[in-house]
Amino acid sequence: MKINLDEIIDPMEGRIVVTHDSSGHPHARFDLQGLPRVDGMLVGKTALEALKMTEHLCGICPVAHHLAGTRALDALSGLTPLTPAAQLIRRLLHYGSIVEAHSLRFLMQDRDAGVALKRISKKMLVAAGSPGHFPATAVPGGVSVWPATPTLCDLSADLATARDAAERLCDAALASSPEAAGAGDFTGADVALIDDNGAPDVFGTRVRVARNTSAVDEFEFSQWNDRITEEIPGSPAPRPYLRAEGPENGCYRVGPVAQLSVGTLSTPRAATAQARWLAGGRGAAGARAIITLHVLERTEALTQQLTQLLEGADHGELVDPATVRFTAGSGTGLVDGPRGILAHTYTIGADGTIAQARILTPTAQNEPWLAQLLTQASALDQARQAEAWEQSIREADPCLPISSAPAGQMGLKVENV
Template identity: 35%
Template sequence: MNANTTPEASHARRATISIGQVVDPLAAKVIISTSPPAGVSRKNPSKEDWERDPFGIARFDLHGVPRVEDFLVGKPAREVPALVTRLCGLCPVTHHLAGIATLDQLVSEQPSEPALKVRALLHYGSVLDVLGPRVIASQGRQAQIAVKSIGKNALALAGAMGHFPDVAIPGGVRIPKGWQNGQSSETVTTQRHAILDALDAAADLLDAAYSAVNSAEANANNSHHRKWKLPPFPGAAVRLADANPLGQEVEVTLGEATQRYSAAEFAANLIETIPGAIAPRPMLRLHGQWVPFKVGPTARFPEELSAAAAQVALVREALGRVGTLVEEFPHVVAQLGQEPAREVGDGIGVGLVDGPRGLLMHQYEVEGGVLRKCQILSPTAQNEPWLAYMLGAAFVQYAGEEGGQERMKYAMEQAVRAADPCLPCTQAPEGMMNIEVEYEPFKGKG
């Protein structure tokens, strides 16, 4: 559903959940368009086909990633940030913070500096929890546990005691559990010291993981699976400005040109070219033209040579920020006052968070305290054109080679890992993602 969907229209489309099938959590389905139609005289798309329509010959099957707006329209606006964390349970903290940032714009007072620091600790703890174990896998199981434990303790310190956070409220935050008059309980003190004691060792492990990624890139041609180099993306890179993952100003880069948008301007300059679809193919208006774009670590850290290196860089940044915030956290909590339950007014709000997988956008229209219109664009939806571009490039490079199927599937796995869709397959160990390639009649440009 896009931002123009009405409550009445939302009932015209229902989400369907089927439980009568066995699902392979490591499966990743790639659909290739053929020309002419399959069953007539199948001809695989060529490099020329891909160059003519680079987003049209391959796509990633996202049927397991639902649009959740239908479930939210008509609900009390204050309840939406909690509801969406349960509908999109893989990144609950990011959705919680984006939903609250949206409602911040509809209340009388904005969050104080201490409240923003509590939210920041929640965010960076989530990055360590969600992305940390994957990027440090090369250092072994104990390294994964060490980084994830720091993330979990940071989340708990900020007040998230379970999987679904209830920390931020419109215009502020709740005082984290375990604090009374700025003083911490024994449990909270233990959590805080556990984080501080583990930082240096975790930093060393992440440095080793970063070196391992770059070493693998440098020696790629000598590996059993030739490391596939991601093709240069012709679209824009989108991230939150000033390295502030909870900011409300967007920085867009295309080639040498950079432009900034406020959150509201960013939403106003976005279109879903397939409105309401799971893969809506969003485009951004930039300098008078509609362009595809990507989000995530490669947009946040464009100087990195690979997507894997950018992901490690994001986790390293999160670890450093957690250390700073935890060190000063008693002072931060001491400055927090008991937040009043501020009334959510009518209007339109746009909230942004640059989460572990990239930029998440929530846009709500509230009337009488009730959500009347809603648009949520996940990093998965925004990165889908970029992923389609990479999958098409992998197909035309290897599909025609003798014995090229193995290389093609390995390249497609690297593309999926780079775009990092919000699906269980991204948790698969390196080389173990089950890439399934299917064919359908060609639907690209003529």
């Protein structure tokens, strides 16, 4: 698997392109040309080859790609619905990846809390069967490993401490309530996954669209490509939008801010923090802490449920991916990852290979939002621009190492054209 680039990409550097309209007003955008689309790499591969490749598509969010790709193939495997135990194991894997991703940010805010969350995330990933950096838990139609009971017990013993650390981070973020310039002025919609009861759920089964925290649409995964389309298909910055509203009015964002804006969380401590967040600045830093608290609260109940299922005799069988047969057609899999919804759509031909693939990342979906934030920052006086540009990038959180760089160290280059 190889991608050829026509320039050297510095992972700790980003480029902001600023243009001016006929009235002299600045318009800024973040250059995504260094992040080529990888959809085409999957075409011609078998479904299982494609699944293996998805695990390595992104070194920053490998679990999200792994699970979104597997969910897309679930629909074509004929092995749905999954057993409750398999669903819980996948959910545990996803929760662990979210806590791990957000813990890196928290290290700069509260080192002790960040370390506690990093440790618990590792235990979550190990319990879910993926101890290494790249996941190996999910296979079409199920999972490839059952957790050991002692591993789940070890995880359960430390969850309360980790939950308290996350709650402390929520309190700190909500007390300071930092905002990117214009963060509260986003004019588009919020899009996130929900559960069967309509509550926000990072491993949900439906998609909700909301404006100003009020739901305006809901749909199934299978309708994703009917509801979401690209203004510039195939581009690293495809400008996706809600098809029914058109490219001018159909802009939307995904991620923790959107996740807290489409409904009330289902766990008590996180829901309390969410109410404070909605009444305040609604910044991404607080949203990340609240989502972390939420998934840790859910993990406490999840480990108990999973232990009970595995101690019983009817938790199902492990799936050998080599025995799975796929039907021709299209399948779409979504997860709400650390940065927002990741969507994989695969079309399998009669010969069993991928005939078409479409992968829409949170970075691509949030590019219009980031452009709006950067444009608002560009209108500030020069003394405040640099800090506002950095805060804008932290808010929209593109999937690049610079997003978590310390203040003043993003290595941003500004190009006026």
